[in-house]
Amino acid sequence: MSQAPQRIVACPIADLPPGAVTRVESGGRSACVANVDGTVYAIDDHCLHKQASLAEGRLEGDTIVCPSHWWRYSLVDGSLCGGSASLASYPTEVIDGEVVVVLPPAVQVRGIRDMLLAHARGED
Numbered sequence: 001m002s003q004a005p006q007r008i009v010a011c012p013i014a015d016l017p018p019g020a021v022t023r024v025e026s027g028g029r030s031a032c033v034a035n036v037d038g039t040v041y042a043i044d045d046h047c048l049h050k051q052a053s054l055a056e057g058r059l060e061g062d063t064i065v066c067p068s069h070w071w072r073y074s075l076v077d078g079s080l081c082g083g084s085a086s087l088a089s090y091p092t093e094v095i096d097g098e099v100v101v102v103l104p105p106a107v108q109v110r111g112i113r114d115m116l117l118a119h120a121r122g123e124d
């Protein structure tokens, strides 16, 4: 069973001027949303090191610096600077003055009983 991505209104674009960063969350997912010279980017909000919120970090150009131990991520594609790992990046758009972030469907946590029943029904 697949679910559609979630289109989440982050804030009015007037509240996210160039150089500003905010956080949006829905359904157990969260994104760090930043305005870089008029282009809005969104990547996963949780640092790969120890899960600090990147939305609380410092914006340097198109890079966000983690507030805890200064790991750096490209806002363009979520890649860890100097590393091979990467955070998810999410599409954004501005609709009627509102910043919209498209988050993937929330992960459904199922118990073993539900998984076995779904398998027995041929639903997986």
Ligand code: FES
Binding pocket: 047, 048, 049, 050, 051, 052, 066, 067, 068, 069, 070, 071
């Ligand atoms: S939690 Fe981000 S660098 Fe450590």
